Amino acid sequence: MAVPWRKNPNTSLECQPWRKLSVEGKILLVKGVFLASSYSILCTDSSLMWEEILDEENLLERSKSLNSHIEAPPTVITQQLLQRLLNGPLIKCKYSINITESLLTLSVSGPLQGDSGPEYQWNFCLHKTPSLVLKHQLVNPLLSMSVELLRQRNRLVDIIEKKDKEIRDYRENGAVISRKHLETLPFDEKAFTNEMIVTQDFQVSSIDPLSSIDSSWQDLYRDLSLCRNWVSSTDVTSSTTEMLPGTGGTWENKLPPSLIGSATTTPSVSPKKRSLESSPSKDAEKMRRLELERQLENSKAKNKKKKKKLM
């Protein structure tokens, strides 16, 4: 069965997975949506969260004030900032950070394009978000991930137990393994759990989980966010916002109403569960997202009218 929301990533900030950014010994999680001439970003130290939403006008103004000798088109600027924030720290760039409860300033300077471009300075200036944003962007997705992964773990254990039954059947009927190293021991879930928790990796998971965040982790974060967004946004029309390469894609289609209907009325989800979707926090988040999408759309529209040369 095809999963439309999986093939066509949403452009909203909430569906972007977190990435680790380590600057001056501080470990942060960052995510962002970078469009042709604007961006919106979030950053957290796992206890507070800060954000910056910058439209084209302010982007160009800040670029000019920090780099009076450089005139670059917005697309070049946002592409460069995307690299610096989400692929960083970049070797050729210098990062510094200043954190207060209300403001997080991340300063990055380095070549604007390639290794030989002119030195280009940027300050990301993020303001502290309401606590609900931390819940919506970090805590709830992490809860979802832990629950979903536990479900997948249990399903995999079921599969292993079925394989063991098949293997036992062959053996009981006289089959003999041709190469000894292919033989496996019957799976014992309790022994497996004990084996996992005595490993060094378990300690790393418990003390330094951020070091283990990889693309699988990010894929699951994205899938769960897309699914949540999809279930709760049947009234959001298709967006054709164009994102920069590497930050996602576009909604090319939506599920037909018939499928959406069946997904939201299936009896296995109780009314209590559905009511969560329209909670005040959910609505507040949705308002934030819609406002953000509106701003970014406006910004993109403006951008089409202007063209500037690099240098």
Add this chain to the structure above:
Amino acid sequence: MAVPWRKNPNTSLECQPWRKLSVEGKILLVKGVFLASSYSILCTDSSLMWEEILDEENLLERSKSLNSHIEAPPTVITQQLLQRLLNGPLIKCKYSINITESLLTLSVSGPLQGDSGPEYQWNFCLHKTPSLVLKHQLVNPLLSMSVELLRQRNRLVDIIEKKDKEIRDYRENGAVISRKHLETLPFDEKAFTNEMIVTQDFQVSSIDPLSSIDSSWQDLYRDLSLCRNWVSSTDVTSSTTEMLPGTGGTWENKLPPSLIGSATTTPSVSPKKRSLESSPSKDAEKMRRLELERQLENSKAKNKKKKKKLM
């Protein structure tokens, strides 16, 4: 290999797993340590966190002010409060809640003992914690769980692939299954992932993860917390604090220094990772925990001197 920290749960609040509490349509996570005459509890709505640490003196004072006609020994009170908070909502009790950013008040009234006991009123009065507590008690453990479960998922996939190789060997050497329903299909990880995300349970994970928190989830939370605590607390001496039944156990022993040494100096964990243990936030949390343990110990010592009758 025996895992001492798993068999002997720590009495500290940070090692207690979260439980779901639903009151007046609000879904909260709660955890607590209930001793003979005092308690410490935490409560979160996933965006803010509140706590209450109550010693014997204040426990008795509040009990008296809310229930002037009842004189109950502290042990009976704390046992009853444990039931109301961590096993709740109890059918025979009435719950109400009032939340402001700085204060969360959970009022519970119902029979003190059994169904026929006298009506007993209690107000849990929790104050907002610094944001670091949310990080330490919720966000970091959830990050740990997601990373660890992903590791376990990958390990289980490895095991399945080995089983498939063994099965293929039997089949290629002419073995035939005796009962058709025991035969399995070769495992395909991509197909498995796709199968998982199109299920209704995936939607529940993404929208309402709290409904799926079960004992397995709590066991993993506890194991990771105990492990983190154990690795970072080689200077904490054995505690013999006695907890109420159902909230945990005691440290009966500690790993010998030789093992602790090898765990903290193994080359597979880089110096960067180890330095996290002594970060300011970690230290702050440890100070909080030590202070809490001191208060609870004092409270317990006081309790030994006093005995009161119920009614």
